[in-house]
Amino acid sequence: MTLQQTAPRATIADVAREAGVSKATVSRFLNHREKLLTKDIALRVEVAIAALSYSPSPMAQALKRGRSRLIGLVVADVTNPFSVAVLRGAEKACQEAGYLLMLFNLGNDSRRESEAISALSAYQVDGFILNTLGRDAKAAVQAALHGKPVVLVDRRHRGMQADFVSLDNAGAVRLAANHLVEGGYRELLFISEPIKNVSSREEREAAFRSFISDSVSNVADLQGRTFESTAEDPQALDDVLRELRQRAGKRLAGVVSSNAVVTLRVAAAMARLGWQFGSDVGLVGFDDTEWSPYIGPGLSTIEQPTDELGRIAAGCLIERLKGAAPPPRQILLSGRLVPRGSSVHGVT
Amino acid sequence: MTLQQTAPRATIADVAREAGVSKATVSRFLNHREKLLTKDIALRVEVAIAALSYSPSPMAQALKRGRSRLIGLVVADVTNPFSVAVLRGAEKACQEAGYLLMLFNLGNDSRRESEAISALSAYQVDGFILNTLGRDAKAAVQAALHGKPVVLVDRRHRGMQADFVSLDNAGAVRLAANHLVEGGYRELLFISEPIKNVSSREEREAAFRSFISDSVSNVADLQGRTFESTAEDPQALDDVLRELRQRAGKRLAGVVSSNAVVTLRVAAAMARLGWQFGSDVGLVGFDDTEWSPYIGPGLSTIEQPTDELGRIAAGCLIERLKGAAPPPRQILLSGRLVPRGSSVHGVT
């Protein structure tokens, strides 16, 4: 009875033997190609490589070179559609550049951030793409990085010198809030997950408040508040929405939800209250998802260029891995308003 | 001006020097712990390790041992919520067992399957979790596997001997179709992405047809057909749905959609037609998503135990990596019906 009798991978030594040359020659053929190689020797090596269908072991190369062609991706929460979308863009760009992705999902447990980085670091990843809370002890993280290039996506880390790729949060919030105001909504509520220490949430909330205070000169009866929603207490939303309409009185009440997760919570609350988007409460939500068009009268959203974000993040990293060393950049991409029924009053 | 002056990782040699012992001793301390070690030497090593905060290089270990504590995950499409959910379960289980995940996304391009496997294989991954089309040339894939353990999720590969973890498709289809019948729906349509060569789709469609022929003895006016929907021609759905209601006549028309992607397409078509789920067309869709409750009157779904699927898949693999070698298993998990408004006639 034969078990799976798979020939082990051919090594550089095998190729050398097959071609009747030294390992060094094979290595040179692989790495320096045209330089320093006689035509016929090169040919013999090439043939041998093909014959054995040899390809070098990245592990061994990594050990020797100290570079692995691996990129570590740490994600706060693979469940978040935004993270997945970024992941997708990044993965694509990495593959195209011949890098592979090592994935570490924090499952929203920010304490595991340095654990993640150490684990990936141990595997000699050449660089990191971090889409994490950034709450972890900076020192620990920094240490584990060992001076490897990092690009931060969506969330800054205080005091970490690194490329940063993100949505233009301030612009996007203005887009959203302004759209509601133009639709006639006057009593606004910004709903976010817990804001403290998460840069993107802080930026969005701050932008919302500035928008309100900046606009109040033109739109006298405009008001705005913020509410932090948690997964543990979704019901609290019901009360908050009721209060919102109460405050609104005869004016129209509108909500800006700060990501898709929150949007879904709002949708749940609306369902519990028996209210309709648009007529009872206006809504513009961050993150345009595949399902946005089909909830209620269609959800108006701020579409993030997620694919671009992931791609650019990977691009920044790969550029540095190729040796470039520009000063840390901030790359802010604009969001796009996708208006649908949820921000229109008087449509059922 | 000091550049990032990070001390390089400590090596086993550093530890040996620090402790005044040989590398072999340190290695033994790490791998064989209690056996063959004098108390005080063990202590010295332990102290040295702590002092240098040393941890062994998995790369070097992989090179030496031929095992990497890496698991390769190949996903047909990270965009598919089902894949992400499985990914999440698998990633968790792997992390708990001390494995890291290397991710390769096919982006629905099945031709890259063997490319993916070779790439991961080159990095000495210890095993594979495959959630792929399984359409690729079997030989190429098989070769690249090099006899490493594999577990297939959701999709079988013809002639590949491997553990297989999946939803009990037949049972789930019966659950869905039967629910529609009990709700009074009589003219049924099973809508799937292109079926050929994708085992889960084939199984679901076959189960649907058997359900119809099995039930027709009890429910005389029951009819059922199948439609294959493509991303390229979503509009075709409109016609199909119109025909469906036409065929139904006075009977109620119901749809079973075979995954979340298809469900969304149906929702789009319904919106274009101005029809309501439940009253105009009944629906039960595979995959219970976060947004299912909020579309129309709520979408009735078949919930897959995705987390379990991922976790079990990883579990099977890890078991084999620990040396167990049971014959290939098939693990089928049951789906759960989540009834909502879309399968109830007469509710708006």
Next chain:
DNA sequence: TTGTAAGCGTTATCAA
């Protein structure tokens, strides 16, 4: 232009 040999950080074999 090619080959020899050392070394990347481990583990495993053999002596001591």
Next chain:
DNA sequence: TTGATAACGCTTACAA
């Protein structure tokens, strides 16, 4: 019980 030493598969001085 511990320590040299030789691999693992590769790259790179240095020699030839």
